[in-house]
């Protein structure tokens with residue numbers, strides 16, 4: 059299929075490299091440039107720009123957006139409208155092109171547009187799936203598992219640096235543990251290890267006290283909230299986490 063990608067950003071530039079190799083001749087169009095005739099127009103612009111960019115396009119081609127949080131009606135008045143959202147982080151081809159083989163990608167839209175999104179996904183090596191319910195929940199799940207997992211490891215690296223480890227080395231020291239723990243999540247909370255799984259409240263209280271003493275108060279607040287949530291999920295609804303308990 060002849061594809062026109064609108065948006066020379068991180069995802070647009072990456073897909074413009076990958077789609078031709080997947081058998082789809084592709085033109086990449088930037089801001090203010092005319093979109094050439096194509097069978098599929100793939101919008102790789104920021105979510106807030108999707109509706110406006112779609113309205114400016116001539117009706118005819120299949121129009122797809124790549125936004126995880128947006129419904130496909132944002133592409134009205136296009137009749138053949140849909141979405142292709144790879145569940146992956148794309149930092150831009152100059153930094154890294156992620157491995158797409160087997161990477162899940164949410165496809166949505168009218169029958170024809172969804173079929174086109176599915177075909178593009180499959181040809182890129184992605185594993186297409188559909189989200190029947192609220193798309194905002196789908197995207198919140200993606201942010202929890204991706205962006206917030208990233209933020210948590212970054213936060214952990216700050217705590218390790220506060221323990222005297224070289225801040226440059228701290229992320230690399232923690233990432234093997236983070237990777238393995240994320241992999242274990244496929245088995246649910248039954249596979250959790252460590253002081254939370256052991257209900258070792260004394261050790262957890264010591265962590266909270268250390269964060270307080272080392273002036274990492276916002277990290278302490280985050281840590282305590284996550285601890286309470288995790289313990290409640292494990293049936294420990296009122297854990298003794300205060301200093302004097």
Ligand SMILES: NC(=O)c1ccc[n+]([C@@H]2O[C@H](COP(=O)([O-])OP(=O)(O)OC[C@H]3O[C@@H](n4cnc5c(N)ncnc54)[C@H](OP(=O)(O)O)[C@@H]3O)[C@@H](O)[C@H]2O)c1
Nearest residue numbers: 065066067068069088089102103104105107124125147148
């Ligand atoms: N990057 C990812 O990891 C990722 C993953 C999955 C899905 N997505 C989705 O992909 C879409 C793009 O994200 P991104 O990360 O690639 O964003 P990005 O790096 O910020 O790039 C967006 C690009 O769109 C351009 N743009 C803005 N308004 C435009 C317009 N009216 N006409 C033409 N181009 C316009 C921007 O140009 P200017 O710089 O001139 O504003 C920029 O080059 C979003 O819907 C996002 O949710 C991204």
